[in-house]
Amino acid sequence: MSCKCNCNFRNGSDKMDFLISSETAGVYALGLTHYTCGNMKMAVNDPAHPVQCNLTIEPVGQPIDLGNGIYGQEFLIAGTVTYCPCGGCKPEPEYVTFQDCITTTSATQPKLALGEVNASPKPITYYVNNGCGCCRAQKPCTNQIAITTSIEVTAGA
Numbered sequence: 795m796s797c798k799c800n801c802n803f804r805n806g807s808d809k810m811d812f813l814i815s816s817e818t819a820g821v822y823a824l825g826l827t828h829y830t831c832g833n834m835k836m837a838v839n840d841p842a843h844p845v846q847c848n849l850t851i852e853p854v855g856q857p858i859d860l861g862n863g864i865y866g867q868e869f870l871i872a873g874t875v876t877y878c879p880c881g882g883c884k885p886e887p888e889y890v891t892f893q894d895c896i897t898t899t900s901a902t903q904p905k906l907a908l909g910e911v912n913a914s915p916k917p918i919t920y921y922v923n924n925g926c927g928c929c930r931a932q933k934p935c936t937n938q939i940a941i942t943t944s945i946e947v948t949a950g951a
Contacts, residue, residue, distance in 0.1 A: 806831040808892045811940075815897075820947040822896055824871075827916060828939040831888050834879040835935040838915045843878035843885050847913035847941055851906045857898060866895045867947070869906055875913055875939055890941065902950030909944030916940040 811825035830836070836845075849871050857865035874887045898904050916938040 805829065805833060806888060808890050808941075810892065810894065813894060813896070816944070820898075820949075822945040822947070824943050824945055826871075826890070826892055826941040828875050828888070828890055828913075828941060830877070830879070830937045830939070833937050834886075835937050836877045836879055836915055838917050838934045838936055840878060840915075845875065845877045845913045845915060845939055846885075847873065847875045847890065847911050847939075849873035849890060849908055849911050849941075849943065851908050851945060853903050853906055854893065856903055857901055859901070860897070863899055865898050865901055867898050867904055867906075868893065868895045869945070871908070875941065877915070877939060880935055896945065896947060898947050898949065900949035904950045905948040907946045907948070909946065911941065911943045913939055913941045 806829065808826050808828050811827055812823065813825075814823050815821075816823055850873055851869055851871050854868040854870050857867045860866050871890070871892045873890050875890050876885045876887045878885045915936045917934060918936050918938055
C-alpha cells in the first residue's frame with residue numbers, strides 16, 4: 795500500500811481543500827484531496843467499484859495556549875482509501891494521512907471524533923476528454939479522490 799514511484803510531486807499525497815468551523819460549536823468541516831500513487835487513473839463513474847475510505851483521528855500532544863482562552867490542538871487523521879485503478883479489475887488500497895491543528899477552549903487534550911466519511915473520484919478538467927484505458931472503457935478519468943468529513947471536538951476533562 796505504499797507508493798513506489800516519486801515521479802509526481804503529489805504522488806500518493808493528501809492535501810487539505812478546506813477546514814472550517816461550522817455554526818455548531820466544536821464541529822469542523824474537513825475536505826481533503828488524495829492524489830493516487832503513481833498518478834494512477836480511475837474512472838470517475840464506476841458503479842461496480844465505488845471509492846471507499848476508512849479514517850481515524852487522534853489528538854497529537856497537548857493543546858498549545860494561543861491566548862484569550864483559546865488553545866490549538868494538533869491532530870492526525872490516518873486510514874485508507876480504496877479505488878479501482880484503470881486497467882485493473884479489483885480495488886486497491888492506499889494510505890491517507892493528514893496532520894493539522896484546530897482550536898479548542900480547553901487546556902486539556904480534547905476528545906476528537908470523525909463524522910461520516912465520504913469519498914468519491916474528483917473530476918478534473920484535463921482528463922475529461924481522454925480515454926484512460928480502463929477495462930470497462932469508461933471516461934472521464936481522474937487521479938484525485940475527494941474526501942469529506944466532519945471533526946467533532948469535545949473538551950477534555
